[in-house]
Amino acid sequence: MLGYYNNLSSEVYDIDKYIGLSFGDVEFYSDRLASCEGNVLEPGVGTGRILIPLLEKGIKVDGFDVSKEMLKICRNNCKNRGLDPKLFEGRMESFSLDTKYEAIIVPTGTFLLLHKREDSISTLKNFYNHLSDGGKLILDIFLQTDLTVGNVSTRTWESQNGGIITLESKIVEVDFISQYTISHNRYEKWNNGQLTQSELERFPLRWYGVEEFKMILEQIGFKDITISADYKHGNYPTNSTQTITFEAIANK
Numbered sequence: 001m002l003g004y005y006n007n008l009s010s011e012v013y014d015i016d017k018y019i020g021l022s023f024g025d026v027e028f029y030s031d032r033l034a035s036c037e038g039n040v041l042e043p044g045v046g047t048g049r050i051l052i053p054l055l056e057k058g059i060k061v062d063g064f065d066v067s068k069e070m071l072k073i074c075r076n077n078c079k080n081r082g083l084d085p086k087l088f089e090g091r092m093e094s095f096s097l098d099t100k101y102e103a104i105i106v107p108t109g110t111f112l113l114l115h116k117r118e119d120s121i122s123t124l125k126n127f128y129n130h131l132s133d134g135g136k137l138i139l140d141i142f143l144q145t146d147l148t149v150g151n152v153s154t155r156t157w158e159s160q161n162g163g164i165i166t167l168e169s170k171i172v173e174v175d176f177i178s179q180y181t182i183s184h185n186r187y188e189k190w191n192n193g194q195l196t197q198s199e200l201e202r203f204p205l206r207w208y209g210v211e212e213f214k215m216i217l218e219q220i221g222f223k224d225i226t227i228s229a230d231y232k233h234g235n236y237p238t239n240s241t242q243t244i245t246f247e248a249i250a251n252k
Contacts, residue, residue, distance in 0.1 A: 004113070005067035008187035008199040012165055014047045014073050015157050023243070025107050025140070026053050028231035032138055032247065033059050038102030041130065043092045044110035048074040055083050062099070064090040093122040100132040106139040115180035115204035124220045131250035137222065138247045143240045144181060144207040147174050163191035180206040210237055210244060222248035
C-alpha cells in the first residue's frame with residue numbers, strides 16, 4: 001500500500017500552502033468560529049495553515065492528522081510562533097476522545113481523502129458524536145472536474161536547502177459508481193543535478209453532489225445546514241469550480 005503525505009509530499013505542502021496563505025478560508029473560518037467559547041477540533045490539521053491563525057485569534061483549537069510527517073511540521077510551525085496546542089495522531093473515522101467540541105472543522109477538501117463510502121459515513125457519525133449539543137461541523141468539499149486518466153501534470157518547487165522538488169501527477173483510476181479517483185504522485189528531490197530522494201504517493205479523492213452531501217448530513221442527524229460557495233456564507237454554488245462549504249448543527 002502506498003501512503004500519502006509522507007516526507008517529501010509533506011515538505012511540498014508546507015512550501016506550497018505556507019502559514020499565512022489564505023484562499024479566503026482563513027478569514028471565513030475565523031469569522032464562523034469567532035463566537036466559540038469552547039474547544040474546536042481540526043481533523044486533518046496538516047502543517048497548521050488554518051490552525052495557527054485561529055490559535056493566534058484566541059480560539060481554542062486541538063488538531064490531529066494521520067500523517068506523522070505533517071504533525072512534525074505542524075508542531076514545529078506552532079513552536080516557532082510560541083504556540084503549544086494539543087496535537088495527536090489519529091484517523092477521522094476512528095479517533096475517540098472524552099472531549100465534546102463546540103465545533104469541528106475540516107477545511108481544504110481533506111474529507112475527500114476518505115474515498116470509501118463506509119469510512120466517510122463512519123467519520124461523519126464520529127464527528128457528530130464528538131460535538132456538544134448545538135455544536136457545529138464546518139467542512140469543505142470540491143467537485144471533481146478532471147476525470148482524464150493518464151494525463152501527466154508537472155510542478156516544481158525550490159526546497160529550503162536550495163535544491164528542487166518536482167511532482168509528476170496523473171489520475172490512474174476513475175470509479176464512476178463509487179465516485180472517486182486514484183492519482184499517483186511521484187515526488188523527486190534534486191540537488192546539483194543529482195536525484196537524492198524519491199517518493200510515490202497513492203492519492204485518492206472522492207466526490208459528492210451538493211444536495212447528495214446535504215442529505216448524508218441530514219441522515220446522520222445534523223440540522224440547519226447552510227451551504228456556501230467560495231467562502232461567501234450562504235451563497236449557494238453556481239458552478240463546478242467553486243469550493244463548497246457545509247455548516248451543520250448537531251441537534252441532540
